[in-house]
Amino acid sequence: xxxxxxxxxxxxxxxxxxxxxxxxxxxxxxxxxxxxxxxxxxxxxxxxxxxxxxxxxxxxxxxxxxxxxxxxxxxxxxxxxxxxxxxxxxxxxxxx
Numbered sequence: 001x002x003x004x005x006x007x008x009x010x011x012x013x014x015x016x017x018x019x020x021x022x023x024x025x026x027x028x029x030x031x032x033x034x035x036x037x038x039x040x041x042x043x044x045x046x047x048x049x050x051x052x053x054x055x056x057x058x059x060x061x062x063x064x065x066x067x068x069x070x071x072x073x074x075x076x077x078x079x080x081x082x083x084x085x086x087x088x089x090x091x092x093x094x095x096x
Contacts, residue, residue, distance in 0.1 A: 051077050052085045059084065 006014075051059040061075035077084075 046075055048088060048090045050087045050089050051079075052087065053079055053081050054083045054085075 053059055059077045059079055062078045
């Protein structure tokens with residue numbers, strides 16, 4: 001048979017050569033097919049939350065002196081209630 005005529009070293013070299021050829025073929029395939037990866041997460045994760053008061057009204061954030069909301073994204077909400085509901089508007093916006 002064919003296996004009887006080949007030594008273990010020759011079989012090892014054939015397998016290594018085959019692995020290298022397959023690796024080169026995979027490299028050529030992957031380097032010629034571009035994949036554009038985009039994050040689906042929101043630029044500002046704070047936009048994906050909504051805070052509501054116990055009466056159901058949506059809380060609006062207030063301006064804070066010295067805090068640039070555009071750069072930090074952090075917002076302060078003013079309410080007289082401790083029972084505030086936080087709702088996630090878009091779960092996909094929070095997942096990278």
